[in-house]
Amino acid sequence: MRTAALRRWSWVHTWSSLVCTAFMLLLCLSGLPLIFYEEIAHASGAGIETPSLPAATPRAGVDAVVQAAQAHHPGLVPLYLFAEPETPEQWLVKLDTRVDTDERLARFAAVDARTAQVLGEPVFNEGFMHVIYRLHVDLFAGQAGKLFLGAMGLLLVIAIVSGVVLYAPFMRKLEFGTVRHDRSTRVRWLDLHNLLGIVTLVWALVVGSTGVINTWAELILKAWQAEQVTALRTGGGTPAAIAPRAPASGGVVQNAMEQALAAEPGMVVSMIAFPGTLLATPDHFAVLLRGDSALTARLTQTVLVEPQGGRVIEAAPRPWYATLLQLSQPLHFGDYGGLPMKVLWALLDLVTIGVLWSGLMLWWLRTRAARGAHAQRALSGA
Structure with missing residues (x-):
């Protein structure tokens, strides 16, 4: 040369x-402790432990989980339910004063998925690891x-x-x-x-x-979610090839989850968004499903379910840029x-x-x- x-x-x-x-x-320097975020949280006692129960213990209905979270936070309404792969025996419920807030003042409740008992209220915006996380992600800006x-x-x-x-x-x-x-x-x-x-x-x-x-995650996800929700609201979604059914005795949330799982065999629930929230439509639950392997656990598929009647609508296929983002997040921290x-x-x-x-x-x-x-x-x- x-x-x-x-x-x-x-x-x-x-x-x-x-x-x-x-x-x-x-x-x-900030990334070092974040690589071991789960291990540090467990060792420091920051995580909320799930009681040990026999393996055959049945899971409570999702509606009972939501009711327990609302009883723990009187006056608030549910926005989302999260199922984290690291804590399969817990549901994390996010609540706020109404479904269309900016969620800055939202509260959380960790609920045992088997007994529907509130285990505690996670706090994500304080402590040493929160400071390290903010420095690494956005410099508090x-x-x-x-x-x-x-x-x-x-x-x-x-x-x-x-x-x-x-x-x-x-x-x-x-x-x-x-x-x-x-x-x-x-x-x-x-x-x-x-x-x-x-x-x-x-x-x-x-x-x-x-x-x-x-660093573009928030913008990418908002664009993708808006695109999907717009398509679904205007009839761009595809009705799933399963027969709708009336809400089961477990309740409308449980029915929405079961219908979504029936529409996408081989996947598990990652999140349930309530009607009216940012990730759903005013007339549907949005159920985000993920794969059940180490690789596909980061890839999600969204379906909408009508609260009454249980009709399922599959969202549009995930665009390449959203797939790239979902794969890059765990790869960045070696997850x-x-x-x-x-x-x-x-x-x-x-x-x-x-x-x-x-x-x-x-x-x-x-x-x-x-x-x-x-x-x-x-x-x-x-």
Whole structure:
């Protein structure tokens, strides 16, 4: 590669790295505890434990779960029911003063799915892990903070690509993994930076690109949900090929859930949105279903169910950008492979901190050398 082209790539690599490095260090440091969010919550007692009951204990009707949550929060109405894969014996119920609020003051209740007993009220907006989460996600600046971090993530991707371009001709002269300890401090830092960078290349690209996608999560989901709801409201949905039935003795919510599961065999409930909420229509329950495997658990399908009569309408197929988002979220934190993958993610995160720090050291040593040379030329000319 010609010298002029290498200089241009070097300029791109240097400045894209420098602009984003401080924020990438913050994201790497805050990302470490977030990788083990569930484990930390369990160890600290922040999670709400489910009582141990015999495996054959039947599950309570969903309507009984909703009634228990409303009794715990008198005067509030249910908005959503969440079924988390990590806590299959719990329902998380979200309530507010009415179904069309902005949900900023919504309250939660964790309810035992077998006994319909309220287990506690989760709090998601306080404590050390909440501070770490907000720093990592939006710098306490809301959507503007997310988009800013997304821009920093794009600079990181540019820095990685330009670094690979520079690495190829550089390493033709050296064996892989060489660190020249007999050379100057700057050369040793350069060799270390190149080694750590190439080792974490694929991981950094994956985590950096999925992080950028995740910063657009709220906008992507709102657009997708609005598109689906609009299509369903205007008759764009497809009636499911199952016979509707009247509400069972368990109640209308239980009936909506069972009808949705009958329409999509092999899937499990992820969330139930009540009529009138953002994710439903004024006349339907919206039931979000997910796959039951480690990969498909992050992919959801939405169906609408009429409260009376139980007619099911399948939503439009999920667009590619929503699929990309749903796959990128767990991949970003290493949620696919359990604890071993989380440990691997943490180790690679630590190595990436080394890459960022060595890059800063290289820039500082180069700047100090340039200043020294400039001062020496000034003295020589005096």
